Amino acid sequence: MEEAFTISITTAGAGTGAGAGASSSSSASSSASLITVVNMDPRIWRHLPQGMVDRVLAFLPPDAFFRARAVCKRWYSLVFSDSFLELHLRLAPALPCFVFFLLPSTTASSSAPSDASSPAIAAASSSSSRPPPPPALLLDPVADSWHRIPLDAVIPPGFSPAASSHGVLCFISDDAGSKTLLLCNLLSKLAAHLPPSPTPRLFPTVGLAVGPSSICTVLAGDDMISPFAVKNLTAECFHADGVTGFYSPWATGSALPRLCSFEPGRMAYAASAGRFYGMSCGPFGVLSYDVASNAWEKIQPPMRRFLRSPSIAECGGGRVVLVAAVEKSKLSVPRSVRVWSLQPCGRAWSELDRMPHDVHSRFCDAEAGRGFECVGHGDFLVITMRASHDVLLFHVRRKEWRWAPPCPFLQGPGGVIGTLRGFAYVPRLATPCMALLDSSSFMPPVGFDG
Amino acid sequence: MAKMIKLVSGDGAEFEVEEEVAFQSKIIKDIVADADDVIPLPTVSSKVLIQVIEYCRKHAAVNSFPLSPSSSAAAAASSSSSISYSKPVSDPALRAWDNEFVKLNNSSLFDIVIAANYLDIEELVDLVLETVADRIKGKQAQEIRRQFNIENDFTPEEEEALRRENSWAFQNN
Numbered sequence: 001m002e003e004a005f006t007i008s009i010t011t012a013g014a015g016t017g018a019g020a021g022a023s024s025s026s027s028a029s030s031s032a033s034l035i036t037v038v039n040m041d042p043r044i045w046r047h048l049p050q051g052m053v054d055r056v057l058a059f060l061p062p063d064a065f066f067r068a069r070a071v072c073k074r075w076y077s078l079v080f081s082d083s084f085l086e087l088h089l090r091l092a093p094a095l096p097c098f099v100f101f102l103l104p105s106t107t108a109s110s111s112a113p114s115d116a117s118s119p120a121i122a123a124a125s126s127s128s129s130r131p132p133p134p135p136a137l138l139l140d141p142v143a144d145s146w147h148r149i150p151l152d153a154v155i156p157p158g159f160s161p162a163a164s165s166h167g168v169l170c171f172i173s174d175d176a177g178s179k180t181l182l183l184c185n186l187l188s189k190l191a192a193h194l195p196p197s198p199t200p201r202l203f204p205t206v207g208l209a210v211g212p213s214s215i216c217t218v219l220a221g222d223d224m225i226s227p228f229a230v231k232n233l234t235a236e237c238f239h240a241d242g243v244t245g246f247y248s249p250w251a252t253g254s255a256l257p258r259l260c261s262f263e264p265g266r267m268a269y270a271a272s273a274g275r276f277y278g279m280s281c282g283p284f285g286v287l288s289y290d291v292a293s294n295a296w297e298k299i300q301p302p303m304r305r306f307l308r309s310p311s312i313a314e315c316g317g318g319r320v321v322l323v324a325a326v327e328k329s330k331l332s333v334p335r336s337v338r339v340w341s342l343q344p345c346g347r348a349w350s351e352l353d354r355m356p357h358d359v360h361s362r363f364c365d366a367e368a369g370r371g372f373e374c375v376g377h378g379d380f381l382v383i384t385m386r387a388s389h390d391v392l393l394f395h396v397r398r399k400e401w402r403w404a405p406p407c408p409f410l411q412g413p414g415g416v417i418g419t420l421r422g423f424a425y426v427p428r429l430a431t432p433c434m435a436l437l438d439s440s441s442f443m444p445p446v447g448f449d450g
Numbered sequence: 451m452a453k454m455i456k457l458v459s460g461d462g463a464e465f466e467v468e469e470e471v472a473f474q475s476k477i478i479k480d481i482v483a484d485a486d487d488v489i490p491l492p493t494v495s496s497k498v499l500i501q502v503i504e505y506c507r508k509h510a511a512v513n514s515f516p517l518s519p520s521s522s523a524a525a526a527a528s529s530s531s532s533i534s535y536s537k538p539v540s541d542p543a544l545r546a547w548d549n550e551f552v553k554l555n556n557s558s559l560f561d562i563v564i565a566a567n568y569l570d571i572e573e574l575v576d577l578v579l580e581t582v583a584d585r586i587k588g589k590q591a592q593e594i595r596r597q598f599n600i601e602n603d604f605t606p607e608e609e610e611a612l613r614r615e616n617s618w619a620f621q622n623n
Contacts, residue, residue, distance in 0.1 A: 040556055040582070040585055040586070040597045041556040041557075042596055042597050042598070042599055044556045044557055044560045045556065045560065045582070045597050045598055046597075046598055046599035047560070048560070048563075048582075048598065049567075052563065052567065052575070052579060053598060055575070055576070055579045056579045056582045056583045056586070057583070059576075059579060059580045059583035059584075060583050060586075060587055061587060062619070063618070063619040064583075064586075064587035064588070064619075065619075066616040066618075066619035066620075067590070067591065067619050067620060068586075068591065068594060069612065069616070070591040070604070070609055070612050070613065071591045071594050071595055071600055071602070072595070072600050072601065072602060072603055072604070073603050073604065075600075076604075076612065091576065138618075147618045147619070147621060148618055148621065149618045150618075
């Protein structure tokens with residue numbers, strides 16, 4: 001380590017001996033204090049220039065940052081400073097988190113049957129109850145911490161969570177017909193709506209992919225071919241790109257493959273492939289939408305005839321996984337829950353892992369055959385079960401399964417057990433892509449007059 | 451034989467360093483471009499300069515280019531028109547070395563960040579400031595004010611309203 005680094009001391013200097021004999025080991029100057037000093041020293045740090053203090057704030061995790069806003073008015077107002085937000089965008093660590101919403105069990109399945117008619121459609125359209133949006137329950141799987149972020153001041157009633165991408169959450173209007181999508185930043189409490197989509201739909205599936213200066217949204221399925229009939233026929237896409245200036249509000253339409261449905265109504269985005277993926281049922285298939293060529297294709301899942309409750313998720317590095325219960329009723333193969341990874345060819349799957357016995361037995365008790373779904377973010381896959389508040393984590397690289405700590409905001413005597421629907425989320429103060437939406441599309445805070 | 455640059459600390463000590471190590475500092479890189487191989491650094495003491503050189507030496511060996519990786523990544527991100535929030539993955543061994551490097555007392559850390567700022571070594575500035583952020587993230591507002599000698603200009607009512615506005619951040623888990 002030392003051979004290329006020479007020190008030649010040419011003056012006697014103050015004889016501090018700082019250079020001589022120092023073997024340039026990093027701990028040479030601190031060998032007397034190898035313990036990390038946790039206490040700062042105000043006599044020293046009060047002299048830190050203001051620009052550097054701002055940079056320190058940009059490195060704080062989101063909850064610490066919001067607590068730090070209480071220090072003084074200047075720190076409070078940094079959130080409104082463009083230069084600080086730019087700094088924050090560059091420096092703040094991108095924590096791979098999840099946001100959960102508690103949905104009533106009965107409406108957890110958000111897609112209507114894909115055949116000709118359904119009495120549920122008429123009932124849904126005429127529903128007059130408009131509950132406010134449930135609070136966002138934020139889980140940091142690394143710190144194992146939960147936070148509860150209320151949204152009733154941000155999202156008006158009549159919208160449900162539908163998709164997420166980086167720091168943006170997407171809500172969709174509940175009313176049947178032309179759909180309005182809201183993009184929302186949980187931390188800055190900003191929400192803006194996209195122009196309404198042209199094709200009338202009932203409960204379509206939403207896919208979202210944002211970048212620092214781009215928005216791409218896909219709305220698929222549940223075309224209302226008449227006020228009482230729904231079919232999965234088409235998808236439409238909203239594109240906006242600030243760098244190229246490309247702006248296409250729902251002008252890109254595509255036909256869905258025949259006989260498909262989206263169950264669960266979720267789509268995952270793999271940036272490296274430029275594709276959205278979703279699960280189709282009856283028979284099971286994986287639907288893949290290529291954004292660049294505006295085309296859909298169907299991929300056959302592994303063990304198609306023996307799957308129960310399959311879902312598609314995306315983990316770090318663009319890895320697409322399928323999670324499902326495997327049940328071969330006739331053979332004496334024990335039931336299991338498995339994770340498969342889509343191979344680079346885009347057609348074949350290889351098994352990544354399956355639930356170990358002890359995890360699986362607790363899972364079976366909690367799930368009791370009601371169904372489950374899966375969402376991925378970074379190194380983690382999260383599994384939630386219908387009518388249960390348990391959250392199961394799977395670390396993809398380490399192949400470790402563990403249960404998340406129970407959410408403290410869901411405990412409550414006599415509470416109704418709902419279903420937790422999870423979304424991948426990165427807490428971000430600034431989501432510059434929202435600037436692509438017209439300033440008139442920003443929502444005023446709910447509950448205020450004018 | 452690699453080209454050597456001579457750095458002279460505030461207390462007159464001379465340090466000979468390879469060009470690629472010295473070029474971790476953008477300031478030095480600019481000065482040397484004007485064909486000047488001996489660079490006086492009157493505001494940097496020998497003790498601090500040794501530590502800074504050590505950091506630069508380690509990071510020069512890892513990086514192929516003299517520009518700090520954070521600036522080239524930022525440049526790439528802002529020019530890309532594709533949907534891309536992906537940042538380059540940092541080398542875990544280098545990260546571990548950095549974490550060891552900053553296990554210093556307050557005085558040393560402060561001197562290093564000031565020197566790194568003067569020499570325009572962005573990565574080293576960010577490393578120290580990230581460490582400071584780590585040290586204050588669990589602290590209450592009053593404690594943070596004490597550390598940076600900041601006056602509280604909120605009224606008690608304003609402070610209470612602020613806590614209510616972002617109550618989720620003040621929840622105890």
